[in-house]
Amino acid sequence: MLRRFRLEEPETVKDASALLARYGEASRIYAGGTELLLAMKEGLIQYERLINVKKIPGLDRVELENGVVRIGALTTHRSLENDPLLRQQLPAFGQMERNIANVRVREMGTLGGNLCFAEPHADPGTLLMVLGAKLMAEKTSSKREIAAEQFFVDAYETCLEPDELLTEIRIPSTPRRAGVAYLKFGYLERPSVGLGLFLAWNGADTITEARVAVGCAGPKPRRVEESEGLLKGKTSKEASALLGRAGEIAGRAADAISDLHGAADYKQHIVGVLLKRAFQQILQDRSSKA
Amino acid sequence: MAEGTAKAEDRQFIPISFTLNGTTQQTQVEPHELLIDVIRNRFGLTGTKRSCDVQVCGACTVLVDGRPMSSCTTLAFEARGHEVLTIEGLAKNGKLHPLQAAFIEHGGFQCGFCTPGMILAAKALLDQNPEPNREEIIHFMEGNICRCTGYKKILESIVAAAKILRSPGR
């Protein structure tokens, strides 16, 4: 059962931000509601006012501009899953979207809502980190750009200010000689461990850039620079041999906690397995493209 | 009367107009009312079931403009300006939809509690993808839980209905 609340339906980001500023903690942005309404039905959180942002035009587009894919925060998982531009530019992202939740949650749930709720058992944040994504935040008086790495503060906590909205996710197109993989492992409804990997090579098969991020296992997704450092500058073959160590480091960095999804040490181990498999998948994709 | 955090004098009513099973409906809803409750209690259409209440099982599936939604976690005002289809609106003039007929023919249900949601989800799938392969069916239907059948006959029902829906002359 939901308790009574009022609904506001602003038509601009500025108005939405002003409403947030005015009503403070008693109000909250409402997008697809798939997280928010669940928590409110459970009685875990309550608001006097929900601010429906779906009447604000223009926040549900996917566009390519100067090599950057711009995704409106209100785009639903379902439209991202089926988006032709995304499929072509960022296939790993489309694939990740296809495997989020079930079709009904994907129809209602938005990418922005997923990120802003910062539920630890979620996929996109982890992948966005290795894709080098920037999140655009906006309020009445200002706009700013936040690197995906900086966005998550803790479980259910982001760096957004109380009157700030997330408006857009900007993802640079993946370079030609690069590969991306996102793998998740789960046992319950939501993912237990997620791992994103980005690798770029030069013409001589040396890894020029490696980005590793882990999610779900701990309170928030995070990059693992130490593992990245191990892989960078190596040939594929050398890197392959170092995957065990890179995985171990990433596992420890995941800050895994023990919960219904499994014990911390098991999740740590899974991080390592996923890293190895993500690496193999990227190599495979590369050789099948070649 | 729920003791919400919003004050009683603040009660807000949102006038909405939407199509329910082909008929235009005008009504007022409060912001916190859920679509499932409005469908069941106000319109008396109890074919839409509540089971998990957390968007996992799909018993409460309705189609909004053809898209499957968990009505247990959808606010009623969201129906505004849209076409809502519940299981009661699927048969036309007493003639069963091919999916309904196929579920009967192939034993796609037992207790029947998941069935309205299952059939509507399958309709959404076939409307979008008339010739899904097995993997596509499973992936789409994965969010509809059936505790009785073991899914095999449900999948067979969907495959059979898809064939009928694709047949020329329909």
Added chain:
Amino acid sequence: MAELTIVGKPITRVDAQEKVTGEAVYGYDLVLPDMLYGKTVFSTRPHAKIKRIDTGKAREFPGVVAVITGKDAPWTHGESIKDKPFLAHDKVRYIGEPVAAVAAEDEDTAQAAAALIEVEYEDLPAYLSPEEACKPGALPIHEDFAGYRKSDFIVTAPLPNVCEHFKLRTGDVERGFRESDLVLEERYTLPTIQHAAMEPHSAHAQVDPASGRVTIWVANDAPFRALHEIAEALGLPLEKIRLINPLQGGGFGSKGGLKVEPIASALAYHTGGRPVRVKFNRQETFISTLTRHEAILYIKSGVKKSGSLCARQMTIYWGAGAYAEKSPTVCIRGSLPAPGPYRIPHVKVDGYAVYTNKPVSGAFRGYGIPQGAWACEQHMDELAKRLGMDPLELRLKNVFVDGDLAYWGEKLHSVGLKETLIKAAEAIEWGKDDISKSKIRSPNLKRGKGLACISKPTRTPTLSKAAVLIDASGGVTVLAGTVEIGQGCSTILSQVAAEELKVPLEKVRMAPLDTDVIPFDASTTSSRSTYHMGNAVRLAAIDVREKLAEMASPMLEAGKDDLSFADGKIHLKEQPQMALPIGEVVRRRLGASGFLRGDSSYTFEIGKDLDLETGHSEHASAFYMYATQAAEAEVDEETGRVRLLRMSAAHDVGKAINPLNCEGQIEGGLAMGIGSALHEHLVVDETGKVRNPSFLDYHLATSLDLPKMIPIIVECPEPEGPYGAKGLGEPGLAPTPAAIGNAVANALGIRIYDLPLSPERVYWAIRRMKKKVA
């Protein structure tokens, strides 16, 4: 037997139209005129004295009609031990126990008022493991146990918190072990799981102030048993209670006994005659209704080099939860065949049903058989491994065959077990492991095959009555107390009536289930209905057929024996064109609104009762269901994830009255069994709280989780059964986890003793073994 026209055919369901159009009204959908809405307050402590309940604020809340606590409901109930209060009396014994209830004008009001009720507790030590709770020195969870009203078959033990001790004594196990070439002892466990029927629980109740008559609308799987239990508790004569059964959205055992009924009926005494509805949501259903017994099983066997079983000893602890519910009978009927469907000369079983401070356990599809099978059938594979024998061969050598004297003293007949073993094994190409293994694409994937078999008794003796009516339009109405839970009984029973009267199926109608109108039936449980009610409906149809023939004989100017039935008509055997529609016969004799009625009553006579000291019985069961399932699994050694490639399930059903329906039962059971093998676990933490009372965290098998399923129907006819039928509702999930466990062990060379086979558990088992090897 005359040729069958409709029995044995894959007829589509008779309740199909309403279910695919959304017209079907389930208990959860029912709205009664002038109805009030109930809400329950649940205990938040696993074991505590109730110091004080303050209902003042709730009573004053606008729109509230009644607020009640245990003081307003001084009654207790239970299947065989009357230990459970309608609402907690002086103490609570699990988190989720109903403590107070509110009735109000609408649902939101009831909920808001319920939240205002304050309960003060004084905590007591809680027992969360059945093995701990019955250790000498443990404090009693039920201090007044000795004084409870109980059935006379209850056997207690000189151990704390044991509400039933089942004993089976055959031969001398010590001697058997001495005579064995190999003795093996193991321990297996299964966690608590839940039925999770898609429709949560609800009940509506109304008390007529003038007559004091109580009417309850509830999707109960045994309306007459519920009626008796409520009448006994309230101290009312049976005719003062009426149960009306709306449609049921699945049950699997969870909707028998009394769950929401006591709360609704207690509230109904305080509403001035208005009906009240009490609905549980999913979370409440998880914590407060019913679970499947967690169990700890010790099994020790002695076997000859040749593979012949000499002796088997088992000690089983069944976690009853806070109240006895059906634990005593689960303990008896689950412990008795736990040593498996094998010829064993020396057998000793001790089953203990033990109270704990956890949610209540009770009937769950399979009634104790899945627990026994998890231990016994994996243990058989461990024996086979040590003997160097093929597991199939070891079973074929020892399984029951016709004429065997089972270790509980019964001479067996119609045993289709061997056929199920052979067919299930063949269906997954048993023995051809090389082909399957060569298909593996990755070195971290390991494949294996396993199988498991069971026999399952049905509750015996039990009574089913039925009536069949023929009206002047030729319509046939069946009055049968079997509940349509989804299993398809309305279709099966309609087929039986149509077969005996030779009318088209469309002419047959099942009367709605109302205890005021419908003749008595014991229950829709224990896979008993096709056999018992099938027989009863058949006999009632024959009864009415005889009466009809008598009536028609002067009309057709022929002797009764010269008449025959076909296509809804009665005709002369020799001159089929000389015929009268059956409705016409009724009309001519009884008028246009007349009808003819046939009645029947069926029980399987057992002679002597079960001997409580030895567990022996000449007829422990009216019939036995036999089944074998076989699995091919692929295990990812790096993650521990088990993926099923295919599973066959061969079930001896006696005679498939409706093969489509039989397949449905097998496939549904298999899916549930797979879920219980790989996923399901109702996690109760160290504070006694259920950690995953939601489908978000209690994972039910989805279409993604299931392998290729191969249902196989074996027909080894039961002479007493209708057309040879036995039963099928339960066994579908019983051997499944053991078959999968055996496939996993075959793939990895590792035995896993505890369920579920979650990736994490399997992974650690692999790690431990690799460490040992290294």
